[in-house]
Amino acid sequence: MKPENNLLLTFSRLIVFIGFFLILFKSFSQNNHPLIKYYDGKLKLNDNEVDSLVDQIIEERHSDYLLALAFYQKGVLQSKKGKDIGAINNYDSALVHLHQADTTDNYLLSALWRNQGAILHNYKLYKEAVMLYEKALEPSYEYSTKRGISTNYNIGLAMIQYDPEKALRLFFKLQDQAKGDSKRQARIYNQLGLFQKHIKQYDKAVIYFKKGLKLGVSGRTKADLLQNISDVYYHLEDYLNQERFLLQTLQIPESNRFIALMDLGECYLLQGRHQEARTILLEAEEIYDEQPLKLDYIKMMKTLAMKNMLVAVEAEQQAQDQQKISGQKIFTLSILLAVAGVLLVYIYIKRHFIRRKLTTIINSLHWNG
DSSP states (O other): OOHHHHHHHHHHHHHHHHHHHHHHHHHHHHHTSHHHHHHTTSSOOOHHHHHHHHHHHHHHTOOHHHHHHHHHHHHHHHHHTTOHHHHHHHHHHHHHHHHHSSSOOHHHHHHHHHHHHHHHHHTTOHHHHHHHHHHTTOTTSOOOHHHHHHHHHHHHHHHTTTOHHHHHHHHHHHHHHTTTOHHHHHHHHHHHHHHHHHTTOHHHHHHHHHHHHHTTOOHHHHHHHHHHHHHHHHHTTOHHHHHHHHHHHHTSTTSOHHHHHHHHHHHHHHTTOHHHHHHHHHHHHHHHHHOGGGSOHHHHHHHHHHHHHHHHHHHHHHHHHHHHHHHHHHHHHHHHHHHHHHHHHHHHHHHHHHHHHHHHHHHHHHHHO
16 A cells, blocks of 8 residues: 555544544533533532523523523523513523434423423413423423323313313323322322312312322422312311311421411401411411512412401401490499489488478477477
């Protein structure tokens, strides 16, 4: 072989080696990027650090995959802040870059569809939400059994609003699939209970909620079950049992304390325990003032309405008490006047008797004289 051919072959091999090395280096660098590590759960970052990292990636126009991941995280952060339109726009940008990327990440693709479905769900666009949830479940996407159950669970939550019978069948199917996972089973029992409560089958609702509790769950799942049982007793006008389950709910740190306090305040109000209701509703109002974006505005309006009702009830009670006191004063005054009248009559009669007696004595003296 000619020397120039050997040189050309060696040069070609060197080019291939360098290219292969650059691909490996690029892959290694991307996989070790802080955002990738955060996404994989290998690095802990707070929201501000993630936001700063994401802005840097978008500004520097990294690879399509990193950009897809950056826009996804940007959407998650905006959704947390209640900026849903911005979140959807970022999820859409993430989908565009993910389709252009040379890296396939079906897990991310599924998450993007599911998160957009959740936003539409919150805006009560139930059918549209189900369409996006179902895209997250397409067979071409890789997801674990738990992930699939979770998405189907969300489909059931949305579908129950417009096709409750179909949603109910889905929940029963999920109940079988979730065997061995007590937390998921409890959440499904919770939804079955809510369905029964919705159709006013309160006894059946309590049975499902208590089945969820028997699984030994804790945290928010347990709090939701207890809260929902208390709500059933509210509809049954059994306020003592409602109070019992609300007090248990409030002992769980992960519970929605604002909602539980608001319901407990109303419970006390309905029992005529006005002072306790006032204390509880004031605490609920303080929580709302501290975290207004995370709480239900409608519930807060109901709390304020109950406080106003409480003030009105107390004002009426005070008026009645005042009227009662005034009545008692009039009654006492009447008695005093009556007694005074009797005394005056007695004094008048006695004076008249004494005067007659004196007249008789004087007349007798005159006769004797």
